[in-house]
Amino acid sequence: MGLFSGQFSNVVEWEEYRDDVIFWKWDNKEIKKGSKLIIRQGQDAIFMFNGKVEGIFTEEGSFDIESEIIPFLSTLKGFKFGFNSGMRAEVLFINTKEFTINWGTKNAINIPASGLPGGMPIRAFGNFNCKVVDHAVLIEKIAGIKKQFTIDEIRERVVAVLNQLLMKWILKCGKDMFHLQADAFEIAKGIREDLDMEMCKIGIGITGFAVESFSYPEEIQKMAEKAASQSMVADMAKYTQFAMADGMANGNKGASIAGDMAGLQMGLMMGQQMMNQMQGSQQQQQNQSLNQQEGQQNTGNNIPNFCPNCGTKTSGANFCSNCGTKLV
Template sequence: MGFFRDQFANVVEWQEFRDDMIFYKWNNDEIKKGSKLIIRPGQDAIFLNNGKIEGVFREDGEYDIVSEIVPFLSTLKGFKFGFNSGMRVEVLFVNTKEFTVKWGTKSAINIPAPGMPGGMPIRANGTFNFKVDDYVALIDQIAGVKDRYLVDDVKIRITSVLDQLLMKWITQEGKDMFNLQANASDISRGIQEDLDMQMIKSGITITGFNVMSFNYPKEIQDMITKNASYGMVGNMDKYQQISITDGMASGKMSGSGITSDMVEMMMGMNVANKMMNNINPPSQNQSQPAPNQNTEPAPNGNGQQRPNFCPNCGAKTGQANFCSNCGQKLV
């Protein structure tokens, strides 16, 4: 039995398929007469001879290697299988799907910022997409020396240069250091182009890159949030009103019921007054008393001042010179 063991036909297939595996190299045995090639959906099979591509097969299915594969190989199309001879080649199976990978900065990146000598520490995270695009480059740079290649291998290569690329595109002129999310699309596009230029040399193209969020230190984020609140409210009076409302809602002002009631009453009166002013605005033609108008009683004909009340009986006086109640002379 040992003499005939190596003469048995074999099956050439991706034996250890994993979703996170980019390629797998079959190089276990000689391909014997009667051997089968199995290509599953999402796979390409590349026949290699001494590191050179002999043929690429993309359609999934099961093939007889002697009759359906060998005739299409570049230099091995005339190979003759004998009883004791087989074809020594390598078959590289490539995962053709587009991979999506999450990334995040391992440590904060110190971005130069005005008023911060050491820079502003920023973290970022997002996703990137890639796929195998050039088989020749892939074999020359990676598959020639590796039997398998994983998504983590690509992730390590990309994250090793991400800090530099983030620094480059964040510090582009015109970027608001305190609102980087507004420029996330431009930053992502620039990083994708730079990454693609580096990875395409290995046969891999970066089909997408996305910065999902920038994370500031807590002190900086609190300042940004407060500044945004000022801008949204517009003035200090309204900001104080909102602060009081927030404090009441959160229970921070619940220590004194009287204080809370007074605050509510003041806020209610303030709102009511503003509503009344909006409903009945003061007329521009409404007559107002002159600042220096004399409200004292008018003097009589002799220039003497007539009292408003009778000094004898206290009755209210009019324009007469004598009190109408007791007859007292008024002037």
């Protein structure tokens, strides 16, 4: 028997391990006498027989199945290997690490908003963290009928319910429909709690959820950018002071920014000064014209109605028409 025992030996391990796989099933293979079980870091191994869990092993290392594994199995603890026969069992390897998965809305979500009959179309994206939290539920709901389970399948399940959860928590926590990012933390917290309850139904726990960004229609974005630029121009003095302070704190790069902003403000000030000068010149010309008109009117008022020399009526002339006497 010693001559042939080596040819029946094999290794039970997670073949072709992938970081994006949540579990992988070693099945349809006969475990022979002398076989080894290898559990790597971040893995659990679950022995199953006829669809029933026989034992769960969580310590990493290499183990002799006959002497170190079988004695701890529920119904197979007394199993004896024969010379040319082995034990048929399934071994489910679980990836115990925490996964980080990106998500994004497939289509815009129409959030009810005042003045918009069809609602505000909003998209969002971010990421969430998850891990296996219940082996029994995962086996019952998923592993019993699948050879492996990937994070893409988790993402599909999450995205399928995400639109409703986003709408629910945006309406609950969104104080300003045009500045949802300010409330992103509270929105994400509510979604994580609801999503965790949903995913626990398949043995997966949601340990974290984040909304990285909300995006609005292009027209709304342009309006927001225009409003922001108008606000900056209206408060250019404060913006320049900030840039200069930033330049002093951050060296040449900040100084360059401050210099650019100071130059822009100087240009605006010079333009304003030129406008003031032009307006002052026009005002001066208008004042001179008015003075001339008033002088003429005053001159006309000083001419006597009759010549003081000969008594002839002057009719507003500067000299008497009869004797030539100067009247002004």
